Amino acid sequence: MPDMSFTSLSQAVKIFFSYATSSPKDKRLFKKLAAHLSVLRRQRLIDEWYDSAISVGNNFSQIIENQLRSADIIVLLISAEFLASPRCYEYEMQRALELSTSGKARLIPVILSPIDWETLPLVNYAPLPMGGTPLSLKRNLDAGLVEVAQGIRKVVEELAGQLKRVRIRLATPKLPMCHCSYRQNAFFTDRETILEAVSSSFTFAQTRQPRILTLNGLGGIGKTQIALEYLHRTSHLYRSIVWLNSSSRETLSTEVSNLAEKLGLPERDHADEGQLFAAVKDWLQNQTSWLLVLDHLDDLALIDLIVPSQGSGHVILTTHIQTLGEITSMIPITQLDIDASVLFLLKRSGIIRGKTPLAQTPPEAIEQARAIAQALDGFPLALDQAGAYLEETGCGLNNYLTLLQQERVTLLSRRGRIVSTQNHPESVTITLTLAIEKVIQQRPTNLQLLRLLAFLQPEAIPYELLVDGAAELNEPLRSLAAQPLALNEALADLHSYSLLHYLADTTILRIRRIIQAVLIDALPRRQQRQWASQVIRMVNRVFPEVHFAVRAKCERYLPQAQHCASLITRYQLSSKEAGQLLERLGFYCYQKACYQEAEKYLSQALQLQEQHHRAEAQEIASTLNALGLLYHRQARYQEAESVHLRALELREQVLGPTHPQTAESLYNLAVLYGSLGQYQQAEQFYQRVLSIDEQTNGPEHPGTAKTLNNLGLIYMQQGKYTQAETAYKRALAIYERTLPPNDPDLTYPLNGLGALAEKHGDYQQAELFYQRALFIREQALEEVHPDIAYSLNKSASVYEAQGKDRQAEELYQRALSIVEEVQGSDHPDVALYLNNLAFLADKKGNLQQAEQFYLRALNIYERAFGANHPAVADVLNNLGVLYRDTQAKERAEPLLKRALAIREQVLGPTHPDTAQSLSNLAILRASQQAYQEAEALFQRALALRLQTLGPDHSLVALTREKYALLLESMNRYEEATRLRQTAQIQEE
Numbered sequence: 001m002p003d004m005s006f007t008s009l010s011q012a013v014k015i016f017f018s019y020a021t022s023s024p025k026d027k028r029l030f031k032k033l034a035a036h037l038s039v040l041r042r043q044r045l046i047d048e049w050y051d052s053a054i055s056v057g058n059n060f061s062q063i064i065e066n067q068l069r070s071a072d073i074i075v076l077l078i079s080a081e082f083l084a085s086p087r088c089y090e091y092e093m094q095r096a097l098e099l100s101t102s103g104k105a106r107l108i109p110v111i112l113s114p115i116d117w118e119t120l121p122l123v124n125y126a127p128l129p130m131g132g133t134p135l136s137l138k139r140n141l142d143a144g145l146v147e148v149a150q151g152i153r154k155v156v157e158e159l160a161g162q163l164k165r166v167r168i169r170l171a172t173p174k175l176p177m178c179h180c181s182y183r184q185n186a187f188f189t190d191r192e193t194i195l196e197a198v199s200s201s202f203t204f205a206q207t208r209q210p211r212i213l214t215l216n217g218l219g220g221i222g223k224t225q226i227a228l229e230y231l232h233r234t235s236h237l238y239r240s241i242v243w244l245n246s247s248s249r250e251t252l253s254t255e256v257s258n259l260a261e262k263l264g265l266p267e268r269d270h271a272d273e274g275q276l277f278a279a280v281k282d283w284l285q286n287q288t289s290w291l292l293v294l295d296h297l298d299d300l301a302l303i304d305l306i307v308p309s310q311g312s313g314h315v316i317l318t319t320h321i322q323t324l325g326e327i328t329s330m331i332p333i334t335q336l337d338i339d340a341s342v343l344f345l346l347k348r349s350g351i352i353r354g355k356t357p358l359a360q361t362p363p364e365a366i367e368q369a370r371a372i373a374q375a376l377d378g379f380p381l382a383l384d385q386a387g388a389y390l391e392e393t394g395c396g397l398n399n400y401l402t403l404l405q406q407e408r409v410t411l412l413s414r415r416g417r418i419v420s421t422q423n424h425p426e427s428v429t430i431t432l433t434l435a436i437e438k439v440i441q442q443r444p445t446n447l448q449l450l451r452l453l454a455f456l457q458p459e460a461i462p463y464e465l466l467v468d469g470a471a472e473l474n475e476p477l478r479s480l481a482a483q484p485l486a487l488n489e490a491l492a493d494l495h496s497y498s499l500l501h502y503l504a505d506t507t508i509l510r511i512r513r514i515i516q517a518v519l520i521d522a523l524p525r526r527q528q529r530q531w532a533s534q535v536i537r538m539v540n541r542v543f544p545e546v547h548f549a550v551r552a553k554c555e556r557y558l559p560q561a562q563h564c565a566s567l568i569t570r571y572q573l574s575s576k577e578a579g580q581l582l583e584r585l586g587f588y589c590y591q592k593a594c595y596q597e598a599e600k601y602l603s604q605a606l607q608l609q610e611q612h613h614r615a616e617a618q619e620i621a622s623t624l625n626a627l628g629l630l631y632h633r634q635a636r637y638q639e640a641e642s643v644h645l646r647a648l649e650l651r652e653q654v655l656g657p658t659h660p661q662t663a664e665s666l667y668n669l670a671v672l673y674g675s676l677g678q679y680q681q682a683e684q685f686y687q688r689v690l691s692i693d694e695q696t697n698g699p700e701h702p703g704t705a706k707t708l709n710n711l712g713l714i715y716m717q718q719g720k721y722t723q724a725e726t727a728y729k730r731a732l733a734i735y736e737r738t739l740p741p742n743d744p745d746l747t748y749p750l751n752g753l754g755a756l757a758e759k760h761g762d763y764q765q766a767e768l769f770y771q772r773a774l775f776i777r778e779q780a781l782e783e784v785h786p787d788i789a790y791s792l793n794k795s796a797s798v799y800e801a802q803g804k805d806r807q808a809e810e811l812y813q814r815a816l817s818i819v820e821e822v823q824g825s826d827h828p829d830v831a832l833y834l835n836n837l838a839f840l841a842d843k844k845g846n847l848q849q850a851e852q853f854y855l856r857a858l859n860i861y862e863r864a865f866g867a868n869h870p871a872v873a874d875v876l877n878n879l880g881v882l883y884r885d886t887q888a889k890e891r892a893e894p895l896l897k898r899a900l901a902i903r904e905q906v907l908g909p910t911h912p913d914t915a916q917s918l919s920n921l922a923i924l925r926a927s928q929q930a931y932q933e934a935e936a937l938f939q940r941a942l943a944l945r946l947q948t949l950g951p952d953h954s955l956v957a958l959t960r961e962k963y964a965l966l967l968e969s970m971n972r973y974e975e976a977t978r979l980r981q982t983a984q985i986q987e988e
Contacts, residue, residue: 016071020081036149180243190340217333220381223318247296341373348387368397377513454519457563469538705734747773789815831857873902915944938963
């Protein structure tokens with residue numbers, strides 16, 4: 001018998017037993033066999049290991065792989081259950097064959113029960129019992145077990161002598177040394193910033209303590225691969241590199257034992273685990289320029305067991321733990337960015353080979369890969385899993401994207417047939433489920449909290465949403481959210497396992513989409529709908545009714561409200577709270593000038609409210625009102641009028657004719673009629689609203705000021721400048737007493753007073769009003785809001801009147817750019833700014849550009865308002881003047897006459913704009929020597945301008961001088977002189 005004088009477990013032959021742990025019969029036979037091997041164990045000849053020795057929560061697949069690689073003998077206990085087990089047959093048996101073929105381990109098959117032996121890849125191995133008779137068929141089971149134990153003992157004794165001779169030859173390893181069996185990952189992509197951060201954290205300056213750096217993040221996020229890439233890139237800088245799997249104390253102990261043998265440490269001959277840790281720790285302390293990687297660290301106490309307190313080495317920890325105190329600096333590992341995700345997926349799937357640049361990949365493939373990467377949240381393990389599937393099946397990117405949408409649960413659970421032992425062995429679903437199970441062990445309510453977070457928008461979850469919306473939650477979450485300490489502890493649990501993150505220096509939480517997907521997919525559809533409904537109620541509770549004072553709160557909750565809109569669609573929810581939330585969301589998007597989104601949400605809200613039996617008429621009217629405002633802004637005037645009239649009818653029926661909400665509908669119809677040029681009808685509606693406002697809210701209420709402001713606008717459009725000024729000034733005074741100085745409502749009377757000052761030729765005063773309004777809007781509104789464009793336009797008009805044409809053109813162009821971006825190129829506001837730019841181009845002598853601008857503006861106005869709108873007359877007038885002044889008189893006359901006819905019909909014969917048309921047509925007819933007609937036109941124009949503008953206005957002086965010139969053309973010099981003298985007397 002060979003000499004068996006060695007006695008330590010480190011010198012014992014290591015046996016790995018593989019059997020179907022789920023089979024009670026196989027487990028019973030294994031225990032009986034283990035009893036027959038007990039003598040070998042007492043003699044310290046063997047050290048056994050088997051799957052059921054793994055403690056709950058550890059990295060199961062990684063531990064099995066480590067044990068297989070360190071085993072001297074692998075015993076396969078084969079049965080029908082063994083062959084049916086994917087772990088036993090597809091993984092452990094295949095690895096055993098690989099290790100046996102390479103000479104790294106001896107393989108012993110033991111047949112427990114009848115099977116078709118000839119079909120197995122083990123057919124060339126001699127099984128135990130001898131002759132291949134299954135143990136279960138032995139008449140005397142104990143005799144059969146003795147035969148198996150003797151066969152195993154024979155191989156043990158043979159190997160024991162070999163191992164002793166090998167270990168005697170072990171000496172201090174030759175340096176440099178690398179104790180790491182993992183190869184560099186050929187698919188490693190990006191992460192350069194992180195690798196640079198690791199390198200910059202490590203220097204070889206003389207230090208008393210090792211430098212410790214932690215890569216922390218969720219399982220599957222790529223921590224191990226980053227550490228491995230750093231190791232391979234910098235291996236030339238270190239004399240010793242040690243990589244230890246630290247997923248549990250048991251695993252680390254095995255790793256340290258193997259390392260001690262490799263190092264030839266004397267302590268390897270002692271069974272005491274503490275001595276082995278201390279020996280390796282001392283060895284590291286006495287080395288220079290070493291790198292220690294503790295991979296999958298799950299217990300911080302293990303750090304002190306292996307990392308020396310003194311020495312000049314570097315330590316990298318990879319862990320899910322987020323809070324490590326002062327023992328280490330941390331680099332959080334997050335998902336790959338979209339470009340890196342695309343590149344990795346294309347490389348992993350084999351679509352890109354070698355160092356082929358991304359630029360040579362078909363654009364269609366890049367876009368499809370981008371869609372997959374976005375759906376998988378840039379999660380490295382999910383991308384690797386997707387790449388493996390694409391490589392194995394050849395299904396193509398587009399087909400995979402379709403499958404991902406239809407079979408997400410299956411695909412996230414499928415790791416692939418061929419997974420390198422150095423890669424993450426579990427699937428996305430298993431990896432994340434294990435992390436979730438661990439955090440649930442901390443406190444049961446963590447599962448409920450995670451499910452709630454799974455149905456929220458993941459990127460921006462305000463902490464106060466959980467607190468302020470708690471009343472809408474079911475138990476136990478309602479009680480949890482009502483206790484700040486308990487809620488903070490629960491969130492800390494999730495954070496400690498990298499399932500949840502706080503954005504830096506904020507109270508905003510973030511959860512990964514891939515985690516949400518796993519949590520949601522684990523629930524039946526009925527429970528998914530229940531959680532979605534709960535979230536919608538919670539967000540509806542905190543998303544406020546929209547007005548200026550709460551816009552910051554609206555903006556904070558906007559991502560959650562938009563996400564809830566998608567939940568409503570996905571789960572076909574129709575609750576009252578869903579309709580309320582959609583209406584508020586749509587109205588807020590309208591105020592932000594996001595009109596497409598606003599219409600989507602408001603239309604969806606209206607549909608739900610009309611279908612839901614609990615919806616109240618006031619809620620439907622509120623949504624109709626918001627839709628009317630939106631349609632008006634989009635120049636969809638007929639639709640706007642229709643929904644406003646319907647809202648008015650509902651409010652009058654339910655609330656009465658003098659209710660504030662009824663007044664709101666009347667007000668919005670008045671605004672609409674004003675835009676349509678129906679000024680008398682608009683004025684009547686405003687007067688009715690003003691009466692309700694003053695009775696309900698009082699004469700000093702902001703609502704009263706709002707009505708006064710728009711009444712002032714109608715007065716101005718009708719040429720009633722004195723009444724307009726009174727209304728504007730009263731509105732501004734109320735606003736200044738009741739609103740913050742930066743409230744956008746202040747801008748409306750400011751712009752009105754500016755327009756009045758401009759009409760009277762007081763450009764300096766007009767500029768002050770306009771600039772104040774523009775400043776407020778730029779502070780309060782989005783950068784590309786239509787109201788900012790309107791203020792820019794007003795300021796530009798003052799510059800133009802003062803001859804500052806360059807400044808005016810810049811502002812007009814900026815206003816045009818804003819409105820085209822937000823409202824589209826066919827909106828009436830586009831025509832307004834085109835008309836003004838055309839006027840400037842005419843002044844600069846760029847007549848062709850001016851004509852193009854006018855014609856485009858005219859086309860937009862006519863399509864939006866019809867042929868008889870005052871805005872149409874404005875462009876007709878300006879285009880007619882352009883043709884008149886360029887000697888195209890035959891084209892000018894019909895345009896100027898049409899403009900005059902519209903103004904007389906819509907604005908009335910005494911309106912200032914009618915006077916403008918009379919004057920311009922008079923100048924044309926005078927140039928055509930139609931003197932009598934021209935004189936009559938001049939007389940009417942002069943009388944109107946004197947009446948509305950006063951004798952000192954520049955337009956009055958211009959009209960009088962043109963009339964005097966006409967008289968001189970008719971040889972009526974004395975009358976011309978008296979006309980000029982009259983003007984001088986009036987001025988004095």
